[in-house]
Every structure is written in structure tokens, then in C-alpha cells.
Amino acid sequence: MRKEIEQLAKIINDSNSIVFFGGAGVSTESNIPDFRSETGLYNAVQKYGQSPETMLSHSFFNGHLETFYDYYKNNLIYTNAKPNKAHLALAKLESEGKLKAIVTQNIDGLHQLAGSKAVYELHGSVLRNNCMRCGEPYDLSYIMQ
Template identity: 55%
Template sequence: MDQLQTLASWIKDSGNIVFFGGAGTSTESGIPDFRSAAGLYQSQHNSPYPPEVMLSRSFFMSSPDIFFDFYRSKMIHPQAQPNGAHKLLAELEGQGRLKAVITQNIDGLHQLAGSRVVLELHGSIHRNHCMGCSRFYSLEQVVNSAERVPLCPECGGIIKPDVVLYEEELDHDVLIGAVAALAAADLLIIGGTSLTVQPAASLVTYFKGRRTVLLNGDPTPYDHRADLIITERIGEVMGRVQELL
């Protein structure tokens, strides 16, 4: 049986699907993966800082001006639209088949496609809070801020995006929700992730269900545990699977 037909039949046969995704889920929406974005920034700005440094908590505190230059120019893509992967997942949730999307992405495209149960391991660009008074600010307010480093007009504190930086811990409640969803699932679809970023990647080991599908262009450390591996572009694959359902 064709790989896509196999995936479609497994989806039809499942009543508790969980999707675990990374940057590759959004590349077809025009959002470069983290390292590509950092590479573009470094080539344009002659930046001597590696990506892990620029997106670390200590760098944010010591050089917020450089952080926000990189963040605004390469990490935010407000015009991006959901692709076939986001749309199929939202449809499957609407049918009651898919119970949760667990994502390492911060772009909010799953919610834009209509998904409601989205566990964002690394936070979201759409939530921002003042480090001084905790006042909430939208993405638009951060993007359109006149200051190079967005400051709270109420107390003067720096407005920090609610994204998990290097040296910061993942949200405990999000982790608990992800573990519970994975433990209860009977079909796990992993897409667009190399499964190398920890501790997020280790979460998939909590899945004890029947079948694991891996949609990724490159090999991962989890390949040997997958029941089906598809290396074509995930947006195209999911779009075609949607037609088969």
C-alpha cells in the first residue's frame, strides 16, 4: 500500500491522535527554521554570536538591543499562513480524532488554522509581558514599538516575548499536559523535527500506543521506533492525505 494511503487508513482507524511537531511544520509557510534564520541574520549583520547565544536568557539580559534586532527581523513572520499540515490537524481535531498538538514552534500557525488544543513547548510570539509589572502586550505592540528594545509605557520595564530561551525551563503545566496526551494516544504523528532539542525531544518516549508515523526530510534518532517514515514535505503530504480521507 502507498505510504500516504497507509497514513490515511491509520488516521481513519484512530480515535486518539497526537501530533508532535517542530520547525519543519512551518517552513512551507515561509518561516525558516531557527538555524537558517540565525544564519541569515549573521550573514547580513556580520554577527559573531552563534544562534544559541543570541536566543539565551543571559544574552537577552545583557544585550537586549541585539536580541530584538534578531528576533524582529528573523523570528517574527506575521504574514505567514497555515499550510496543509496545520489545516489537516485542525480538521482532525474538529472530527474528535486528534486530541492535542504538541509543538516546538512559536509562530501560532496551528491556532490560526483552527486548532484549539495546542501545547506550545517553547512559548509563543503572540504573548508578551512586561518584566517589571507583568502587563500583557500583543505581538503588534512589540513589532510596532518605537524603541529598539520595547519598553512598558506603564513602568518602563522591558517587554519580553513569552518564548522559552536557552537557559530557561519549559513551562511545567505544558509539559504535564504533553506527557498526559502522549501517554493516552494510540497514534503519534511526528513531523518537521529532528528530535534533537532537549528536553522536548525526549517527550515522545512517553508514547506507548500502537503506531508512530515520522514525517521528516532527514533521519532522526527516533527512526528505528517509527512504524512509517515519510521524507517528503510535510505540508504537501498532509494536504494529499486530507484528500484521501
Template identity: 60%
Template sequence: MSEQLAEVIASARRIVFFGGAGVSTESGIPDFRSGKGLYQRWLGPYFSPEDILSHHFFTNHTAEFFDYYRKNLLHPQAKPNPAHLALAKLEAQGKLSAVITQNIDGLHQAAGSQRVLELHGSVLRNRCVRCGTSYPMERILEAEGIPRCECGATVKPDVVLYGESLNQQVLDEAVAELAAADTLIVGGTSLVVQPAAGLTRAFTGEHLVLINSSRTALDSHAELVIREPIGQALGSAVS
């Protein structure tokens, strides 16, 4: 499979990569929907992870939100894996025009990627809900209970919670990148989270590659479907 992927990459002129949580599992960050994902962990009878990671819960149960958020979504020790590094290398070679990611961990940038469109925001950015002052992730990690700004208001992570809208500028840029690409590599995502997953419809190029551990709705449309770990697949195909 790696040889076939290498051939697709070699023939491509403008690649876009569209990725999800599976890209970062090899960095030790759990995904959400797999058998070992965050959504399988017992949280008690009252709230699901979707409930806790919602705007409503953040607003009405702020301390509990941050307790869950720190324990499950912040991984300051995580490092880029071969998938992140391979994508950064493709961009440096002029092959890849953009990474569109559903992840919030910042590992694509840590690997060296420059053009990263973060559909769901980033844990590395945090902002006061009142005055807009920006804070790094350390502000959240070091706070006891609810992180506060110097003005006294809550510091909110720049991540898109359930019930919140995606950034329209990021969406528009993602659609433009997909429409201009001749090759789309989709990796580490089950393509079930909307509206992000629906963006792939903007791609009308020549080559579609799927790298994921389980089936997706796009498998039947793909030129190449790979079930290997994404770091292994991309790492061996990018020279």
C-alpha cells in the same frame, strides 16, 4: 504514502501530533537547522543564533536581541498551510486530542486547533518583566529599539530562550497526552532539541508515523516514514 497515512489515521482512536519548525516552512517561516535555516546565516564572528536567542544575551544585549528577534522570528503575514489546516480538521473530527508544538508562531491556533501545547511559548504573547502587563506582538513590532511597558520596564516575548526552563505545566500536559495516545504523528522536526524531543518517550501506543525531510532518531521505530513535505502528506491523507 498518503494512502498508508490515511489508513493509519482511519484506524486511530486518539492521535497526538508532535511538530517542529518544518511544519511552518510551507507558510514561509524559515526553520533553524536545515541548509537554508536561520542557523546557517552569517552573523559575524562573535555571536551564533544560539547565543543571541539566549537569556544571557537578552539580559546583557537587549537592544541587539530585539533587532535580531524582529528580523528573524516575527512573521506577522504568515498564514496556516495545509498541514495546520489538516490537523485542525482532525481535531474537529474527534480524531486528534492535542498538538504539541515546538513552534512559537501561533499558526496552529490560527488554523482552528483548540488543544495546542506550546513547548517554547509564543511570539503572540509578551509581558512586562516588572509589572506583568500583557502586550500583543504589535507592541514588539512597532517599538523602536527595546519595547517598553507603560511602567518603563522591558516587554519580554513569552518564548523560551536558551538557558530558560520550559513551562512545567505544559510539559506535564504534553506527557499525559502522549501517554494516552494510540497514534503519534511526528512532523517537521529533527528531534534533536532537548528536552522537548525527549517527550516522545512517553508514547507507548500502537502507531508511530514520522514525516520529515531528513532522518530522525525515531525512524527505525516508526510504522511509517514519509519524506514528503508535511503539508502535502497531511493534506492529502486527511479527508
């Protein structure tokens, strides 16, 4: 294992055009559950009787608004979460000019909170919420109420 870590460190040190692709595992150290582990979001669906994919679908949102927001607020939003060592290390690599972009499935905004600027969020962010009719933005505190 030590050899692999040394090899990775050499690759990073020798590189100046890194793109990081990440997902839920990056934020688990910030106490945000992933989907598939024993404490993941797939196990939280027992209360709802639906899979996370169903709960987060547009059709479910349209047909079950109250249940959608209950699931969303209780399982996907972690207002007290802070960036962990991985987020901070990636932000440092970006500030050094080595990391060019982060492509993430995460919706928590922790990469940006750590200082990363070139973050591409494949699934959006809980920090950006807009009215589907008029496009008016609503911040997270409004959504939580």
C-alpha cells in the same frame, strides 16, 4: 512511497486519539524558515556572530537587549504568515475528534490561526509578550514598534 501514504491514511482513519508532535518543518510552507536548512536561521546569525541558542538565551537578553530585539523581530516574527495545508489538516483532524493535541516547538501561532484549540507550545509564542517586572502583557504590534 504511495504504499507508505496509504498506510498512514489507514492509521489515521482507524485512530481516535492522535497526538501530533511538530516543529519548524510544519511552518516552512508558510514561508517561515526552519533552523538548519540552507535558508534557515542558523545561516542568519552571520550578521550577529552568535548562534540562535545564544541569541535567544535569558543571559543574552539581559546583556544585549537591543541586539536581542533586532534578531527577534527580523528573524522570528512573520506577521504575514498564514496557516498552510499541514496546519489546516491538523485542525480538521481535531474538529473530527481524531486529534487530541498538538505539541509544537513553533512560536508562530499558526496552529491556532488554522483553528486548532489543543495546542501546547513548548517555547511560548511571539503573540504573548509580558513585562518581566510587572507581568503586564504587550501585543505583537507593541513589540514590533
